[in-house]
Amino acid sequence: MTSISQNLGQAYSEQLPNLGQSLCDILCFFGLKRVYGVGGDFVANLINALDGPLQVLPSSNEMHAGFSACAQAELTGLGACLTTYTVGSLPCVSAAALARTEGLPVIFMSGAPGENEIQGHALHHMVHPGSGWHTDLNAALNAFKALGIRAERLQGQRHQGQPNVAAARFFELVCEAVQSRQPVYIEVPRDLVMQPTQSLRLPLNIDELNAMTRLNLAGAGLIADDICSRLVKAKHPLVYLGERLRMNSALLERIVHFCQRLGLPYATSWFAKGMVDESHPLCLGAYNGVFSQCRGQAYIEENADYVLEFGTAIYDSDTNNAFASGTHAIDTHPNKTLLKGTARWELDLQAVVDALERANLPVRNLALVNQNKDLHEAITPDTSSSLGYANLAQTINQFQRAAGKDFILVPEVGNALFAAFALDARSSDVGRSFLANPWYAAMGTSLPYARAIADELNAKGSPQPILLITGDGGFNFQCNELINLQKQNANLIILYMRNNLFHLGKCGDAPIYACNDLRFDVSKLIAAYGGKYHLCQSVDRLYEALAMGVQGGLHLIEVPTSTEPEQQSPIAIKLNTYISAKNGNPEALISWNKLCGNLPPTDAQ
Incomplete structure (x- = not known):
């Protein structure tokens, strides 16, 4: 049968790369530097191909590899996870669901059986009962597809005279992930890695690639004219920034600069928290109706007479919109321009911002400087008081201001997350100062997230400290990831809020809520990973421990916490009330x- 060289010429045949080389070139083109994963038999060839051009880094398990890749996508615009066939890829489904929910471009890559191995018998890694009458090679593909994720297995040569098109298909799938901001799942048969594939002529850069999707939006100037008219008339305007801007740092920077140049106050949604420096006088914080604890809440709810809303989600989330309580003042504001950003890469928003930047608008200073000062003075905690969720955010905020140290904040799902919405998210060397997972079904993300943040900080040569806040439930989900934080000498402070319960949403006393044991000695655990332990039960002790923590290294601060209502954060009290009410x-x-x-009417009424 005709070979590639016989069919297409010796010169063409000799310049063909193998698939492993092409995959490296493609991932490097998109700026990827690191891949997180767990080794295995079917993925060994792929690991060898990627290692060198990329850092192929270990995770303690496949789910954590996926979560680290999600954080990587938040920080750099693309994340990647590498596992073996089915037994490795299926545990990543929770992380894939997180990536889909949060709109994160993550490449979930899995090794797969070679095409020459498929003989009709069951392979050890297959999801296949011993009593089954047929084999199923596509269990992982179908699982990812069930989440609405693009999932494909690359295919090899179908004619000996033609090289395979696996690299071209891989490039198309990665483009789809990056441009649509959604995860993809790709299986790579292990016998293809060293086989020749069609050579690709990649674009010169990402901008050239994006130019192919340029949008000419008719009417952007008319929209901008209407916005300008309303801005001029408004005495108390507000610019509200949504979570769709998290992944478009260039557009976000332009909008924030527009606000600061004109002296316009701006706030973010909860899901967008941390994408701007909340210490700026014009920033009102992260707003979410009755659940808010931001310094600009009164301005938003009582003063704002015009809202310009950029990049909020197309389909409202109950978490992000005050849990559908009807208390989100921006949702129901009568004078509002709503710019969701429905085009790829928010090109429609960019067109409107282009026109706004050219407009002749008045400059005014609406910063709440005095109100901010009064608020900070009012919430400074008593240093001798006992420490708990109720005053945790105040204490950390005061430390950041007094010590001049800005944390990158990483709260875990649970009481820690909702207490953390009252934290000041300040400046960051990686562009984000608050990385959280508000999607409840993926508890156990904070340590894998901290892992990816530490890698990015290290790549930038930054010593900025990471402050991870977790309850003992979330911590016990994921403490095996500490081994990788130890290996990378991460500058990480773990604030371990201990009540030995899954307390958020607790509606009874069933044993299922007991997530810990009183005999558990976390000081010995952190010592095993080379970390330093601190026990804090008062505000002043936490100040001391944080001051030691910001010097570098791995630190764990244990804070025994009460479950009494007065010791809970205001947001958590409201949320627990909401959960109990919804449960009847x-x-x-x-x-x-x-x-x-x-309030329902009384009998007297």
Whole structure:
């Protein structure tokens, strides 16, 4: 049968790269520097091909590799995870669901059986019962597809005279992930890695690639004219920044500069927290209706007479919109321009911003400087008082201001996450100062997230400290990832809020809520990983421990916390009331309606 050289010529045949080389070239073209994963038999050839041009870094398990890749995508615009066939890739489904939910471009790569190995019998890695009548090679592909994720297995040569098109297909899939900001799942048969594939002529850079999707939006100038008219008339305008801008740093920077140049106050949604420096006088913080604890809440709810809203989600999330409580003042504002950004790469928003930047608008200073100062003075905690969720955010905020140290904040799902929304997210050397996973079904992300942040900080030569805040439930989900933080000498402070319970949403006393044991000695655990342990039960002790932590290295600060309502953060109290009300608790329902201003009529009325 005709070979490639016989069919297409010796010169063409000799310049063909193998698939492994092409995959490296493609991933490097998109700026990827690191891949997180776990080794295995079917992925060994792929690991050898990628190692060198890329850092192929270990994770403690496949799910954590996926979570680290999600954080990597948040920070750099693309993340990648590498696992073996089915037994490795299926544990990544939770991380893939997170990436899909949060709109993160993550490449989930899996080794797969070679095309020459498929003989109709069951392979050890297959999801296949011993009593089955047929084999199923596509269990992982179908699992990822069930999440609505693009999932494909690369194919090899189909004619001996033609090289395979696997590299070209891989490039198309990565383009799809980056440009649509969605994860993809790709299986690579292990016998293809060293086989020749069609050579590709990659674009010169990402801008050239993006130029292929340029949008000429008719009417952007008319939209901008209407916005300008409303801005001029407004006495108390507000620019509201949504989470779709997290992955478009260039556009976000332009909008923030526009606000600061004209003296316009701006706030973010909860899901967008940390993408701007909240210490700026014009920044009002992250707003979320009755659940808010931001310094600009009064301005937003009582003063704002025009809202310019950029890049919020097309389909509203209950978490991000005050849990559908009807208390989100921006959702129902009567004078608002809503610019969701429906085009790829928010090209429609960019067209409107282009026109706004050319407009002749008045400059005014609407910064809440005095109000910010008064607020900070009012919430400075008593240094001798006991420490708990109720005053945790105040204490950390005061430390950041007094010590001049800006943390990158990484809260874990649970009480820690909702207490953290009251933290000041300040400046960051990696562009984001608050990285959280608000999607409840993926508890256990904070240590893998910290891992990716530490790698990015190290690449930039930055010693900026990471402050991870977790309850003992979330911590026990993932503490095996500490081994990799130890290996990378990460500058990480773990604030370990211990109550030995899964407390957020707790609606009873079943044993399922008991996530820890009183005999668990976390000091010995952190010592095993080369970290330093601190026990803090008062505000002044936490100041001391944080001051030692910012000097560098791995630190764990244990804070025994009470489950009494007065010791909980205000946001968590409201959220627990909401959860109990939704579960039908009559007392909680009354409290929730009162909280939202929806008091039912009494008999006297």
